[in-house]
Amino acid sequence: MADVTDWKSGLSATVRFENVENIQKGIEAAGEPSKAKAQKAAFAAETEAYKDSHSLEAYKAVCLALSSTASQTSPTSLPITPAPEASSQPSTTIGPYHPCHLIATSPVSSVYHYPHSNTPLAVKLITTSSPTPPHNPAREAAILKSLTHPNIIPLISTLHDSDAHLILTFPYYPLTLATALTLPSPPKLLPLLYDLFAGLAHLHSKNIIHRDIKPSNLLLTPTRLVIADFGTAWHPKLSTDEPPNQKCLDVGTGAYRAPETLFGDRKYGTELDMWGAGCVVAECLREPHTPLFESRGAHEDGNQLGLILSIFKTLGTPDSSSWPSAAKLPTPPFEMYATFPPIPWRSVIPPTSNAEFAGKWDQLREIVWWLVMFEPGYRMEPEAAMEMLEMAGVKVGGR
Incomplete structure (x- = not known):
């Protein structure tokens, strides 16, 4: 298969600069008085789109989304993805779908964009016949078939190709929260956190644990x-290879991993997702929008220790009062690490420069505080987070 970056070599500097100009206009229309700051933000946003997009269609869609979202007057309205155009990227056939353009790969699957004029699809091809836990494509399909909710990706179909590889199809949405956070005014996206x-x-x-909440999965x-x-994801009935008290610890991604998995707690529950959600909310509030904690790449030496130290240096080293259940863990954190004091929350999440949300920042910080508790049982439930967002005036209107 041809390299997925081939489309980039055919993208002229003129086209890229036109996209920068369009994004800049949107930023200025959103109220940025400084042309220099608007241009700087536009260049950064376009560069991120260019770097992260895996096809020309995705790049164009994200650039349009960036230019449109920046100028939205409504905090809850996002631009509609444009109809896909013919791609300059080499294509392939996945089952009955052609042309398909590779957009992402993982150890167990490859995801393609099928640019159908009426219903663009994300086509997920399972590339291994023996996935290792916690990956389980058949369980993923079964879980999604059991779910119907406007804030959960719908599974459109499942089928197999001629080599008996499983294929899952989903609606194609090119814009992730990770990309949206490159916008100069991402607080406009805060109401979507309610979703x-x-x-x-x-x-x-339903006692289902997602286990990988992060901006790029939203x-x-x-x-x-x-x-x-x-x-x-873990399911109480479908995860037969992971009993409730023997769940896999190698779950989550980098800076969004919950501390209980880092210290050997195989009995973790849905609170695991709330930690990841707290990290996501914090990243949305921080300016610039950097992860709350630092983590090396998954395959780098010391990545887990580095994440533990980052968490402790930010929140303070836990003790038996802030994490009482840790005393029963296989590797309890007490007396094993230097004692770090917590960083004040006004330093962790500084005051915002956005006047629209300035008066709500203390309430939003408090949501993060409740979500990144060391003790899983102390963490806020989703319904409580929704209520606090409503109290802060941050909710998608009409839903």
């Missing part, structure tokens, strides 16, 4: 946020 907790509330009511449609990628 994150609405989706988690539905999952947790997709933005024209009107809402949806939770995607259930490849490592």
